[in-house]
Amino acid sequence: MESRSAAGTTSVRECPECGAAVPVDERYVDWCAACDWNVDPSAPDPEPGRIPAVRRRLAHAYGEQLAAEMERGGGRSRPVGRDAAALSAFALSLLVHGVTVVLAVSGLLLVVLGWDAGVQPVLGALLLGLAVLLRPRPPRLPKDAPVLYRADAPRLFELIDEVGTVVGTAGVDAVVVDPGANAAVTTYGWRAHRMMMLGLGLWEILPPQERVALLGHELGHFAHGDTRRGFVTGGAVHALATWFHMLTPIPSRGLLDWFVNAVTFLPRWAVYGLLVLLDHLTLRASQRAEYLADVSAAWAGSTEAATGLMDRMLIAPAVGPELRRESVAAGMRGGPSGREAREGAEQGLWERLAQRMGAVPEHEYERLRRVAARRGHSVDSTHPPTHLRRRCAAASGPYPAQVTYDEDRATAVAHELAPARAALAARVIRDHAG
Numbered sequence: 001m002e003s004r005s006a007a008g009t010t011s012v013r014e015c016p017e018c019g020a021a022v023p024v025d026e027r028y029v030d031w032c033a034a035c036d037w038n039v040d041p042s043a044p045d046p047e048p049g050r051i052p053a054v055r056r057r058l059a060h061a062y063g064e065q066l067a068a069e070m071e072r073g074g075g076r077s078r079p080v081g082r083d084a085a086a087l088s089a090f091a092l093s094l095l096v097h098g099v100t101v102v103l104a105v106s107g108l109l110l111v112v113l114g115w116d117a118g119v120q121p122v123l124g125a126l127l128l129g130l131a132v133l134l135r136p137r138p139p140r141l142p143k144d145a146p147v148l149y150r151a152d153a154p155r156l157f158e159l160i161d162e163v164g165t166v167v168g169t170a171g172v173d174a175v176v177v178d179p180g181a182n183a184a185v186t187t188y189g190w191r192a193h194r195m196m197m198l199g200l201g202l203w204e205i206l207p208p209q210e211r212v213a214l215l216g217h218e219l220g221h222f223a224h225g226d227t228r229r230g231f232v233t234g235g236a237v238h239a240l241a242t243w244f245h246m247l248t249p250i251p252s253r254g255l256l257d258w259f260v261n262a263v264t265f266l267p268r269w270a271v272y273g274l275l276v277l278l279d280h281l282t283l284r285a286s287q288r289a290e291y292l293a294d295v296s297a298a299w300a301g302s303t304e305a306a307t308g309l310m311d312r313m314l315i316a317p318a319v320g321p322e323l324r325r326e327s328v329a330a331g332m333r334g335g336p337s338g339r340e341a342r343e344g345a346e347q348g349l350w351e352r353l354a355q356r357m358g359a360v361p362e363h364e365y366e367r368l369r370r371v372a373a374r375r376g377h378s379v380d381s382t383h384p385p386t387h388l389r390r391r392c393a394a395a396s397g398p399y400p401a402q403v404t405y406d407e408d409r410a411t412a413v414a415h416e417l418a419p420a421r422a423a424l425a426a427r428v429i430r431d432h433a434g
Helices: 050-072 084-113 119-134 153-168 208-223 231-246 253-265 265-301 303-331 335-346 347-360 362-375 388-393 405-434
Strands: 003-004 010-014 021-025 176-178 181-189 193-199
Touching: 010 362, 021 362, 050 119, 050 193, 050 265, 084 119, 084 231, 084 265, 084 405, 119 231, 153 208, 153 265, 181 208, 193 208, 208 265, 208 303, 231 253, 231 265, 253 265, 265 388, 303 335, 303 347, 303 362, 303 405, 335 405, 347 405, 362 388
Parallel strands: 176 193
Antiparallel strands: 003 010, 010 021, 181 193
């Protein structure tokens, strides 16, 4: 039983499970709000492997507990990084890096002192190479994305500084702009300069106050000291993961393969145990930091903007396909007219993206919220489930906006981002248009 609307884009059908009316839109999944029929027809498979499985179990164990703790505290919690678990994780990380230092020193001594014996310099070079592979490496500024400094975008940096003051931290030294539907903060270089990565695929689809909430969330990670993002602990996780990969058993095709697997059995499980322990010590703190970053988003942009931002993150995975569709459509025409089509596709790309994402109906948002609640930590162990984050952000307030993104500021920031927007629009269209 189906009746099509006059517009021809929506219809109503009967739910095959409970008989309730199901609105149908050819752009989105058909599902029943009454019984959740077809609410999640394409659930992704979890990341394979023992380590991701352990992380998901730990995340699930901590998720509800942390949410309840945050709600009891009205969105407040102990500062991340000052408890016994964080100190233990830091000590364990130093131990891991100590092994890397021992490898480097031993390799250097074998190379320098062992020239009289043929095998020692070779062994020393191998140890030095392994130490280089395991060393902690600070991130660098990307060479393939626009990078803005204060002189390039004074009003954008003024906005970031104002949000930083509200959430209790300093601003950043550089803003890296890319086309993705994401945002992040980290440090770069040995002097740990601060960097914010700002994805236009997310920034352009956000209403004004949700942009402020986004900046508050990302700067909140600096304010609350997310230990996993630190140079020492993050480097130790990288080193242990590298060890585990190198010690993975090889297919046994002969006696030598069997011998190598037997020799590496105990070291492999020792590394695995250390990884699990480091995850156990840091995952709770990392998830708490995510909750606190959401509270920072509410402080800066308002509670309404913070929860709206989480909804917008639910549709962020659709940004990539939309940009690819634009690129492919522009590339389907060849010759001079094809060049004109590509140039036309570059102009107004971000505005068209914002218009399409802004047309997502509430029915689809509600489906995505239910999907997030169903999946929980089953796929992503690094972030608490969205429904818990929304609940905690709402419980912490309501907070009014402490930083406003008025029309004058929006116009100035858009002008400063214009060169990056044009360059990234051209890149997006070229990716598939050729």
